Amino acid sequence: MSDVSDILIKAYRQGIFPMADDAESEDIHFYRPVLRALLPLRPLRIPKRLLKTVKSSPYRVTVNTAFDTVIRMCAQRHERRDKTWINPVIQHLFIDLHHRGMAHSVECWTPAGDFAGGLYGLAIGGVFCGESMVSRARDASKIALVHLCARLVRGGFTVLDTQFANPHLTQFGLYEMPQTEYEILIKAEMDKTADFVQAGINEKNICQDYLTAFYSGGAQEPKA
Numbered sequence: 001m002s003d004v005s006d007i008l009i010k011a012y013r014q015g016i017f018p019m020a021d022d023a024e025s026e027d028i029h030f031y032r033p034v035l036r037a038l039l040p041l042r043p044l045r046i047p048k049r050l051l052k053t054v055k056s057s058p059y060r061v062t063v064n065t066a067f068d069t070v071i072r073m074c075a076q077r078h079e080r081r082d083k084t085w086i087n088p089v090i091q092h093l094f095i096d097l098h099h100r101g102m103a104h105s106v107e108c109w110t111p112a113g114d115f116a117g118g119l120y121g122l123a124i125g126g127v128f129c130g131e132s133m134v135s136r137a138r139d140a141s142k143i144a145l146v147h148l149c150a151r152l153v154r155g156g157f158t159v160l161d162t163q164f165a166n167p168h169l170t171q172f173g174l175y176e177m178p179q180t181e182y183e184i185l186i187k188a189e190m191d192k193t194a195d196f197v198q199a200g201i202n203e204k205n206i207c208q209d210y211l212t213a214f215y216s217g218g219a220q221e222p223k224a
Contacts, residue, residue, distance in 0.1 A: 005097050031163075036179050070120045119144045156195060
């Protein structure tokens with residue numbers, strides 16, 4: 001599996017990413033879209049209501065404690081998503097990359113200890129390739145996204161790739177660039193050094209520092 005994972009990393013370094021036709025498919029296909037979607041990191045555009053919710057800390061947020069659970073939940077169908085592109089091949093590949101310290105997850109947990117939601121993606125140098133996110137409770141994946149951006153900024157990341165644009169991410173300041181420009185951008189950024197794990201640093205502090213640096217008074221705009 002590691003040899004296949006190495007091929008996957010080479011694909012991402014070229015700006016190409018895998019998807020399956022559906023969760024039951026045994027094959028994967030590689031995509032190179034005309035336009036590439038990204039989210040801003042400095043700062044992410046946080047809607048006012050969500051910003052208030054993030055500050056109230058309704059969930060316990062962890063990192064890399066339940067990667068298998070996150071990707072499995074992302075692959076499941078539910079009432080708002082009757083089809084997913086994450087098949088067993090992709091799950092196995094990313095779990096292997098997680099064990100190699102390259103794929104990461106952010107998880108949210110209810111006060112009762114139940115999984116509320118989260119996201120996962122791939123870190124290469126200063127680029128984080130966001131793969132999928134899932135909610136099982138209100139705002140869980142959105143809160144995970146805010147925590148992700150806080151961690152990426154503190155860790156020295158410069159690019160948050162979301163592959164395709166979608167209405168859900170538009171509220172966070174999603175923007176697009178030509179794929180050719182994206183490939184030029186990542187060629188330099190993927191060779192930079194960044195630290196996703198940031199061992200020993202409290203998760204709440206990472207998020208609070210991010211909000212303090214870019215936001216004040218619950219506004220949606222960064223501090224002047």
